[in-house]
Amino acid sequence: MKLLKFAVPALFALASGAQAYSIDVYSLTTNDDADADASWFDLSFEMTTNNSVTLSLANLAVSGNNTKISDIYLGNSCGSNLDLGFCSIFDTTAASSLDYNGGNMSYSLDFSPNGGSEIYNNAGWGVAVLGDASGGSDNSTINAGETLSLTFTLKDPATTEAMLVAAFDDLTLGVAFHVQSLPGGFSEKYGTTGTVYVPEPATLGLLTLGLLGLGAARRRSA
Secondary structure, three states, rough: HHHHHHHHHHHHHHHHOOEEEEEEEOOOOOOOOOOOOHHEEEEEEEEEEEEEEEEEEEEEEOOOOOOEEEEEEEEOOOOOOOOOOOOHHHHHHHHEEEEEEEOOEEEEEEEEOOOOOOOOOOOOOOEEEEOOOOOOOOOOOOOOEEEEEEEEEOOOOOOOHHHHHHHHHOOOOEEEEEOOOOOOOOOOOEEEEEEEEEEEHHHHHHHHHHHHHHHHHHHHHH
16 A cells, blocks of 8 residues: 555656647648648647746658748737637737757747738737748758747636647637748648647556556455
């Protein structure tokens, strides 16, 4: 029983700790050019504290992938108090942290973009992440093997991971990004599909708790 006494709190901490949720993306098919494989790009979010969320976009280093991600758009519109998207969930007046892993990059946030003529969203796109083009092509894009992470402050600390999953699932919150240097020299826009994956560690932690409970029950019955 001593093992069970110490193991259960630790597993509860694992199951309730910060988890990264993966979000599916797909080509928005804005032209007839050849599209990159959507699996080249990894989009996820994580509640890093009780009051902040980190969104990460990785351009994966895999064979054949020499693409560059430039502009990133987060929806929906910030133009109306009635909107239920980005600007009602995240505090756009607080300083946001941007962490670029893999290169020397300077990014800025624009809270009044339209998403460009090739990205469509009924409510509009409420914020854009823009690279500093003065650094040249490789330093104004997310290249293969590199990741950009953005940490935003929640307006309401009571917002839960489940609420964020629901918002991404029904596309109340959306993400789109522009991919350059596709095979053949084309470019394309990609966006979220409304599919969010619950992380495996939480599932495994709950499964382990169940197995421990079953073991304890058997010992009691014996």
